[in-house]
Structures are given as structure tokens and as C-alpha cells.
Amino acid sequence: MFSIPDAQLCHRIEFEAGTSNNIILSESEACVAKDLLSETECEIHTIDLQIAELCHQREHNAARLERLRTAVAPHKRLPPEILSWIFRLSCEDARIKLPHCPERWALRHVCSRWRSVAINDRQLWDCISVDLQLRPGIYTQDDQLADLLRSQRLLDIILPRNGSISLSFRINGLLDVIELAFDKLIKPHSGHVTELHLGIPALSFPLFFGMLPDQFGALESLDIGYVSWFPSDGDYPSINKFPPTLRSFSIRGHHVVYSCFCSPELNWSYITHLDISQVLDLTLRKVVPILRRCTNLETCHCAILDDDHDSPHVALAHLHTLDISLGSGAVLDVFTLAALKTLIVWFDDPLPLESIAALIYRSTRGLQRLDLHNFSQSQSECDFDILAALFAATSLRILTARSFVFPKWILEQIGRRDILPQLEDLECHLDEETISTFLDTVESLFRQNVSDSRASAGKFRRAVGIYPMAFDFACADGMLSAIDRAQNLEELHKGTVCLVSSEIL
Structure with missing residues (x-):
């Protein structure tokens, strides 16, 4: 049995011989030192076992803590509507930087319920904008093609499989790439696109026209413009049929693009909202044939350069809002608008008060809003008799006339x-x-x-x-x-x- 040595001997062994190579222990002192070494090793081994047991216990308790935290997580008691709202607040309107590797898509690293809300709440993803326009020195064809393929993967993940979608899509560049974009990004989802904002090169119009009306069976609103010109001597494509669901139609660009929609077979009677105010150099001769076929038109925004005294009269029984930019006040003389409630007129000098008053008198006594805007911002003189006739509309509730005193x-x-x-x-x-x-x-x-x-x-x-x-x-x-x-x-x-x-x- 090992006897405990006295303190003085222990001090000599540990702190004198143990810290200096010049002190040599005697035979009896060496035996005592070996016993002390063996005892200390046993104590270290015992402590290591205790540490291992404590580590195991800590890991066990940490796992319990994680499970308990998950069990009482606040979001588990929140309804999906609130979770959706929180998720929308956390998503800013900034452009999404698409991940290069689909396996690292951020939604795969959130908890399963958040991921479910993010993917299944269609209100988060029912309005999508895709811009693949080339920008020299900034956004190249290689960038465009890479983003096109990443956009395809992203849209396949987030777009709802049913319900309505609002899609804004802009692209330019090579016709082959544009055709690929139509095949990968638009065609797979065209059946439930209800609102489409399209900006494409004019030469790619046939790609889009070929999809109408069959592939856009739910389309209600179409806003179309172009991002490059038609060749001046080229044949302009035309569209012969709108989807029967289409109610709102807007077009932007040169009047040449407008010519693509002048086919006599095109069914304009579906349209209730028409915006041609961003068509450049549009004349009354081009506008009147289409307006006369818009038999159910309710709102119209247009810009017309001149008047054509040979133009037939236009009576639109359902039109309640007319927002028109005039090159000549006589343009208004071709209209009779029995249901007119809102009239907004943009003009150059002189102020066409007589034509405006005549339109109001000829059309309706139910006008509720009249806005008069002068492009030149100059003040116009008022003919008292015409001004009095203008204010004969006793139903008028809103009057905006910034251009004259x-x-x-x-x-x-x-x-x-x-x-x-x-x-x-x-x-x-x-x-x-x-x-x-x-x-x-x-x-x-x-x-x-x-x-x-x-x-x-x-x-x-x-x-x-x-x-x-x-x-x-x-x-x-x-x-x-x-x-x-x-x-x-x-x-x-x-x-x-x-x-x-x-x-x-």
C-alpha cells in the first residue's frame, strides 16, 4: 500500500527535481516519485472521463434545447397571412441577384414552414418583371444568355401553377436568343398570364403574334412596345385576332408599330381600355378606323397630331374617360361621347375652348371632371362667351385649368x-x-x-x-x-x- 510521503519530500521531488536537470533523486526518493507519477496519471484519466461525460451531456442538452425552441417558435403560432406579410416586408423592390448555382437558392436554407409560405403564397410571385436588354459594355450577350437560363430555373420554382400572373418582359439582341426566351420564359406560363407588358425588337413581333390568341387564353391586359426600329422598307407584321378575354390594350412607339394592329379582321369590340398616347406622330386618319370599331370602349388615352376634315364622325356610347393630346382643337369635332364623365385635354396654344365646349354640349350634360393642360405652360386669354358655355356643365365636380386666368x-x-x-x-x-x-x-x-x-x-x-x-x-x-x-x-x-x-x- 502506498503511504503518503511528507510534504517536504513531495516538494523536493516535484518543485526541485521536477524543475531542474541538475538534481538527481536517491533510490528511495525515485520510488516515491514513481508512485506519485502513477497516482497523478490515474487522476488525469479520471478527469478525462468526467469531461467526456460532461461533453456528452452538453450535446444531449443542446439538442433538447434546439427541439424545445423549435416547438415554441413564434412563427409556428402565426397564421400564414401574417407570415406572408412578414416575408413580403423582408423582400425589397431591388433587383433580384440570381444565384449561379441553383442548389444554393436561398429558400432552401430557411425553415420548412417559411419555405412553404414563400413558395406557396402566390401573391408573392404573381407579378414578375424580367429585363434582359443588352447594354453595351455593361450587360453583354453572354450575361444575357446566362441570365435567361437562370430566369427559367427561377420562374419554374416561384411562379404559381394556377391563378393569374402579371408579367413584364423586355429583351433585345439576336433573334435566336429572343426566340429561346419566348420558348423558355413565356410559353410555359402563357396560359395563365392575365397582364402582359412586353418590350421587344420590332422584328421579333411575329414570334409574339404567332402566340395570339390561342396561347394567351386568359390575357386581359396587353401593353406592347418595341426596343428597336422596323427597317424602313420592310414588310410590317400584323395581328388578326385578339384573345376574347382581352379588355385593356396599350401600345408605345412609332406609328409604324401602330400599323401592325390595323387589320380589318382584328376584333376591337372586346377592348374597354385603350392607350395610344405614347404612339409617336399618330394622325386622326389612322386613329378613327380603330376607334369606330371599339364599340365597348370605356376609357381612352390618345395623342393626335392633326385634324382631318374628311374623317368620319366617331360616336362612342360607353366612353366615360377621354385623355387626349391635341395638335389641333378641331380633332375634337369628330367625337360624340354620350357617357363622358372625365375629359382631360393637353394642347399647345391657342387654347381650343370652343371645340371643348362644343364637345361637352354635343356629348353629355353629365361631365364631372375637366382638366386643361398647356404644353407651353403659358397663360391663355379667355373668350368670355366661350368660357360661359364651357361652364354650362352643371354636373362638373373637378376643374383643373392651370393654363389660364x-x-x-x-x-x-x-x-x-x-x-x-x-x-x-x-x-x-x-x-x-x-x-x-x-x-x-x-x-x-x-x-x-x-x-x-x-x-x-x-x-x-x-x-x-x-x-x-x-x-x-x-x-x-x-x-x-x-x-x-x-x-x-x-x-x-x-x-x-x-x-x-x-x-x-
């Missing part, structure tokens, strides 16, 4: 509701003589909101007066007083009253 007598009659009795929103230009009258008119209209008990009377809510910058500097004190009065009216009547410099607009 109302005479004082018109403002006074508006303030008494002798004209425009249902007016709710007024925006017009001002000069030094009319700014005070304008504020008097606004104050009178606000007061009548309370005092006027007529059911037909509109509740006035907004007024904007636009004054020239020169007036601001020349009459600084008067302008400050007028602005203070406008602010007081706004606070008192809980409406909107603004005086704005023309330089701001």
Missing part, C-alpha cells in the same frame, strides 16, 4: 354657385387682380358646405391657386398675406387651400 366675374359666380353648383375641386392660374377674388370664392364655397341644404350641391374640399414667380417677388408683402389667409381657411374649414408658385409645377 379666370376673370373675376367667373370666380364670383362660382363662389355664389350660380355656375358649377356641384364643384368640389378647383385649380386655376391667378394674377395680381384675381388672387383676392379667388380666396373670397374659396371661403364662400367652404361656408356653403354647412349652410347649403340642397342635396344636389357638392361639398367643396380643395382649391389650388397658381401664381407666377414674378408676382411672388414683386408683391412679397401681399403674397405673404394671401398665403396666411389660405392657411387660415385650410385650418378653419378642414379642407385644402394652396397657393403655389408656377416655378414649382
